[in-house]
Amino acid sequence: MPAESAQRFEALEAQAAALVDVFKGAGYEQVAPSVIQPADVFLDQIGERIRSRTYVFTDLAGEELCLRPDLTVPVSRLYLERHPDADVEARYCYNGPAFRFQPSGATQVHPREFRQAGIECFGVSDRESADVEVVLLAVEAVRAAGLNSFSLRFGDIALFYALLDALELPERWRLKLRHYFWRPPVFHALLAKLAKGERPQENGSVTVLALKLGGESTERAEQLVASYLDRESLPLVGNRALSEITARLLDLGADLLSDPLRKEVATVIEYYLAISAPPKEAANRIAMIAKGAGIDLGAALDATVRRFQRLEENGIDLSRATFATEFGRDLEYYTGLVFQIEAEAQRDIGQIAGGGRYDGLLAHVGAPRDVPAVGSAIHTQRLLAAVARAG
Incomplete structure (x- = not known):
């Protein structure tokens, strides 16, 4: 191994050890799920963007498998192996490789095989507390690795779903808009067609x-x-x-x-999805849109506001954070809060860490019902590069 590569490997291992120490110190048990996973679980749950970048193969027995593109699903499956009834609180941490095709070519900060260090929290019924816990722990871990200059980006898929539920929409359209939320160009095109009353083009x-x-x-x-x-x-x-x-x-x-979607309903959705501002300002604008539309976002908006209050009380500077209503990350199993930690002025590196709530995922991989779950993963190569650039 060349000297430079050896040094980078040693630095990456030392950084990973520091991250895992933070997680274990917070009560998270270290686990090591399998690298090779059933392909159908991932292809059904991770969403179009990551699905197209997953390495899939068929073994000699004819089973379709994949190299894990992230570790949340493997850790979820491990949790269910230990607790089939999904009725136990558990907190796990990990550090290991994941694999994704890089359409623009592999680089040092975007390799095909990359490492993730992260945490997953299962079965905690107090969702707000668990969300805050995971965000704070991810921030603490990044700081422990030496990165102090970063920004936070938040979204809330549950709040968007609450908006759709409060509006007068046929249920099939509500489900379609939920489905296409992660593909903004398709979403906005669909919304425009519904508002114009354009019929599907079929033979x-x-x-x-x-x-x-x-x-x-x-x-x-x-x-x-x-x-x-x-x-x-x-x-x-x-x-x-x-x-x-x-x-x-x-x-x-x-x-x-069907009749066309009422234009005022489409306008409310477009206004909502155009919001990108510091969290307090964003919450106020959402409340104004809801009031103007005569709808009640009550519990969902209150939960969003309380989360931000608790993060601020715990030392998170929200003046440097953004709440974007159209932000949902690339993984389509999220159901609530989502967030990313981004290195400032280092756009080529991309997000350093990210995570969110995914209450529906465990039911799709074998749990008898939906299970409260939230987690975060840190891309350790990107974190190492960002720390090095920051001096």
């Missing part, structure tokens, strides 16, 4: 079939679709089941028959 026969299914029960709709496929000698393609095809046709038919 004639599909449109006729979708309209014919309108008002039918799911069972009856499946029978009609099966008869149509048989009559037209159209086989089921790939892994798409008859139930999936029918569900999509029923959804299409409902969209074709």
Whole structure:
């Protein structure tokens, strides 16, 4: 190993040890989940951006596997192996490699194989306290590694969901807007189409079939679709089941028959997603939008405000933080608070650390119900580079 690489490796190991010491000192047990994971778990939960960068392969037994692109899902699976009923509070920390394809080419701060040191907190019913605990611990760890100049970026997916729930929307549109939240260009295009009353573009026969299914029960709709496929000698393609095809046709038919989204509702959503400001200012602007729209964001907005108050009481300078309503990070399993620690004036490095709440993830990987969960991961190569640049 060249001398420079050896020195970097030693520095990375020393930094990781310091980070893990902070985590263990806060009561987090160190664990080491498997590097190779079932691919379907990740591909279903991590979202489009990370899914396209995940290394997936099939082993000799025909099982589809992947190199873990992050450690939250593997640590969640480890928690469920230990506590199948998911009824126990647990706090774990880790330091290990993750793997992602780099579309622009691998670099020292964006390698294909990179290391994450992080924490995951499971089963704590006091969500606000757990959120604050994780943010404070991530900040403490970054400072312990020598980085004192950084900024914080926050978002809150639960608050956005509360906005959608408070507005007059057909449930299928509400679900679509939730689904596309992580892809802003697609989201805004969809919102504009709904407001203009633009109909989905489909070929004639599909449109006729979708309209014919309108008002039918799911069972009856499946029978009609099966008869149509048989009559037209159209086989089921790939892994798409008859139930999936029918569900999509029923959804299409409902969209074709629906009235346009009220423009004032679309405007409220656009105004909300345009907010990016220090947390207190952002909360005030959200409250003004809610009041103007005649909706109540009550508990969700109050929880957001209380979290920031508690962070400030614990020494976080929120004047240097940003709350962006359209910020959700790249991983689509988040359900509440999300945050990132970013090195100031070092845009090429990107985020140093990030995390958030993901209460729905454990149910998708085997838990009997949703489980309160929140965590954070630090990209240790980026942290090392940022500390070195800061002198």
